[in-house]
Every structure is written in structure tokens, then in C-alpha cells.
Amino acid sequence: MSTLGVLTGGGDCPGLNAAIRAIVRGAIAQRYEVVGIRHGFRGLARGVTVPLDRRAVAGILPRGGTILGSSSYDCFREENGVSLVIDTTRALELDGVVAIGGEGTLSIAHRLHVEHGYPVVGVPKTIDNDIAGTDVTIGFDTAVHVCTEAIDRLHSTAESHNRVMVVEVMGRNTGWIAAAAGIAGGADVILVPEIPTAIEEVADHVRKRHAQGRDFSIVVVAEGYRLTRRTGEQESAVVQQLDEYGYERLGGVGRVVAEELTSLTEFETRVTVLGHVQRGGTPTARDRFLATRLGLKAAELAGAGLWGRMAAVDGNEIVDVPLERVTGVRRDAPAEWIEAGRVVA
Numbered sequence: 001m002s003t004l005g006v007l008t009g010g011g012d013c014p015g016l017n018a019a020i021r022a023i024v025r026g027a028i029a030q031r032y033e034v035v036g037i038r039h040g041f042r043g044l045a046r047g048v049t050v051p052l053d054r055r056a057v058a059g060i061l062p063r064g065g066t067i068l069g070s071s072s073y074d075c076f077r078e079e080n081g082v083s084l085v086i087d088t089t090r091a092l093e094l095d096g097v098v099a100i101g102g103e104g105t106l107s108i109a110h111r112l113h114v115e116h117g118y119p120v121v122g123v124p125k126t127i128d129n130d131i132a133g134t135d136v137t138i139g140f141d142t143a144v145h146v147c148t149e150a151i152d153r154l155h156s157t158a159e160s161h162n163r164v165m166v167v168e169v170m171g172r173n174t175g176w177i178a179a180a181a182g183i184a185g186g187a188d189v190i191l192v193p194e195i196p197t198a199i200e201e202v203a204d205h206v207r208k209r210h211a212q213g214r215d216f217s218i219v220v221v222a223e224g225y226r227l228t229r230r231t232g233e234q235e236s237a238v239v240q241q242l243d244e245y246g247y248e249r250l251g252g253v254g255r256v257v258a259e260e261l262t263s264l265t266e267f268e269t270r271v272t273v274l275g276h277v278q279r280g281g282t283p284t285a286r287d288r289f290l291a292t293r294l295g296l297k298a299a300e301l302a303g304a305g306l307w308g309r310m311a312a313v314d315g316n317e318i319v320d321v322p323l324e325r326v327t328g329v330r331r332d333a334p335a336e337w338i339e340a341g342r343v344v345a
């Protein structure tokens with residue numbers, strides 16, 4: 001009997017458990033035994049595992065987070081990290097691993113595969129939706145849903161007080177969440193990293209709305225937006241701190257935007273930072289459905305020995321692409337989404 005490992009790496013997101021469940025059940029159907037690896041590649045380097053059978057994954061479909069735990073550990077950044085991963089894989093008698101992750105995790109998987117012939121298949125997840133090679137990632141739909149609901153709620157309080165409400169959403173260096181939730185929530189302004197929008201233009205737009213009798217404005221800003229002035233001058237993205245693995249944590253631009261708007265317009269301004277609420281809770285039906293289809297595809301790729309590939313979405317189809325497609329590329333939110341948000345605002 002062959003044994004397949006499964007791990008979740010990077011930040012968690014809703015839909016990971018649905019993917020794990022599908023991988024386990026899909027792999028068992030192909031006569032694999034499945035082993036869960038705890039805390040991403042760190043668990044693979046340290047040999048921390050948990051057996052996964054059909055029963056172990058019963059009831060996890062609607063649960064947020066990941067039953068396996070996750071980390072941003074990168075074996076290429078630890079001395080002997082790669083040897084540890086390879087030796088542990090051998091010791092655990094794994095025939096291959098399915099790595100569910102974002103750009104970081106999938107890039108590690110790719111390097112392991114090309115540089116060491118490591119048998120690995122990828123599944124794309126991140127609320128940011130910025131992974132190349134797939135139309136959509138697990139977790140994005142839920143994050144958009146959460147943000148849209150928050151914007152709806154902010155509408156009702158904003159219109160009672162003649163205020164400008166600034167809502168900061170995640171997305172790292174892209175504006176997928178801001179654009180989708182901004183449009184769905186009827187935001188008056190959407191600020192994303194991909195398109196430099198001058199803060200003075202935002203102030204003009206807000207002033208114009210209020211002059212026309214609208215008594216509130218909602219500004220959705222992606223955490224990666226860089227404050228831009230009419231002169232073209234642009235500040236750096238606002239970084240809070242580095243995480244335990246040395247990766248930059250964005251956050252705080254909402255406050256910067258609000259302070260600028262207060263001084264430019266003199267309207268009262270409030271800031272809401274949605275933060276990790278966007279990543280928590282039960283996945284939407286669409287994310288469960290997507291995660292299940294991608295998980296089954298990953299199990300099928302592993303069963304066929306098609307290592308070095310990633311299960312992906314192309315239109316309505318689940319396909320597979322080389323992991324190489326993912327690495328070093330940032331997939332931006334489409335310009336027409338931002339334009340659509342402007343037209344309807």
C-alpha cells in the first residue's frame with residue numbers, strides 16, 4: 001500500500017479542511033493510506049504527523065482553519081532543512097505529499113521538486129487570490145463574503161452620522177478582496193495597490209458626494225495600498241512588523257488614509273480594520289465546493305504520479321498546471337474590476 005502525506009502551509013483560510021477531507025477520501029479511493037503532517041513543512045522536517053482515515057476527516061467540511069495546523073516554515077531557510085524534509089519523508093515511507101498553500105508554500109514545493117526530484121502536488125489557497133496559474137484560490141470567496149457583510153453593516157451606521165468610513169481589508173500586495181467586496185458592498189471609493197489613486201482625488205470625490213446631499217462615504221482600502229499624492233509621489237506600503245519567519249506583515253494604511261481625508265475634507269472619519277476576521281469562520285458553499293474539487297484533483301494527480309503539478313481552476317474546469325507557473329509571479333486584480341467599482345460608485 002502507498003502512503004500519501006498532506007500538509008497545509010502559510011496562513012490559514014476557510015476551506016482548508018474541506019480540501020483535506022477531499023484529498024483523504026480521494027486518495028483512499030485510490031488505495032492510498034494518508035498521513036497528516038502538522039504545521040506545514042515544519043512538521044515534515046520534524047516528522048510530526050497524525051494518521052488520517054475517512055473517520056478522522058468526518059465533520060470537518062464546514063470548519064474554518066486547518067485541523068493540521070499551519071506555519072510559514074521554509075526548509076530552504078533552515079540549515080539542513082531540506083535534508084531533514086527528505087530524510088523524514090523516507091523514514092515515514094511517504095510516496096508523495098500534497099501541499100496546500102499560497103505562493104510561499106507552493107514555491108517551496110516547486111523548489112523541492114525541481115532541485116531534489118521531490119514527489120509533491122500543490123493545491124492553491126489564500127484569501128488574497130493572488131496565485132498565478134489558477135483563476136481562483138480557496139478562501140477568497142469567504143473573505144469577500146465577510147468583508148461585504150462588514151461594509152453593509154458600516155453603511156447603516158455611517159449614514160446616521162455624516163461620516164467617512166474607511167475599511168481596511170487584507171490582500172497583501174493585491175486588491176482582489178478590496179475590489180470584489182468593495183463592488184459587492186457598494187463602496188464609494190476602492191483603493192488598491194495595483195492602481196495608484198491620489199488621495200486628493202479621493203477627497204474631491206468625497207466632497208462632491210457630500211455637496212450633492214449624500215451624508216456618508218465608504219472607502220475600502222486594501223492593506224497594500226501605497227498612499228499616493230497628486231504630484232505622483234508615493235509612500236511605501238505600511239508595514240506593522242516582521243513575523244517569526246521574517247516576512248513583512250502589512251497593516252495600518254486605513255488609519256493613514258483616514259487621517260489624510262480628515263485633513264483634506266474636514267469630515268469626521270472612522271477606521272475599521274477587518275483583520276483576521278476575514279480569514280476565520282465557516283467557509284462559504286462556493287469555497288467548500290472549490291476546495292473539494294481541487295482536493296480530489298490533487299489526489300488524482302498523486303495517484304497518477306504526476307508530481308510537480310498543481311490542481312487549478314480554469315473557467316469552470318479543474319485542471320492541472322506545473323508548479324513552476326506559481327513561483328515569483330504576483331497575480332494582480334483585474335483593472336476592469338477597479339474601473340467597474342468607479343463606474344457604479
Ligand code: F6P
Nearest residue numbers: 011126128170171172243249250
Ligand atoms: O496571505 C493571507 C493574509 O491574510 C494576507 O492577506 C495578510 O497580509 C497576511 O496573510 C497576514 O498574515 P498573518 O496571519 O501572519 O498576520
